Amino acid sequence: MNAYEVTYIINPSLADEDARKVSEKYSEQISSLGGQIVNVDLWGKKKLAYEIEGKFEGYYVCMKFNSDEKVCAELRRVMKIDEDIVRALFIRLDPQ
Helix, strand or coil: CEEEEEEEEECCCCCHHHHHHHHHHHHHHHHHCCCEEEEEEEEEEEEEEEEECCEEEEEEEEEEEEECHHHHHHHHHHHHHCCCEEEEEEEEECCC
């Protein structure tokens, strides 16, 4: 298994509760595909550095997990087509 970190921005038009549900949805998806969640850090609503799709702020989430590359690729694919996700950045961490 590889260690990954994904930082993603959730659409700011969602309520706090709905943004939390989106975060939980992705955590559950990783677990159901055989991955292991290490840490989920909800940073909250923050101003974006620049306008993205007409939005000036968003809910930031940083999640660390261990999984195979196929799980990470599937998560990347699903996040890309989800309308609630503004941006996502995946990083493969060095083995410890």
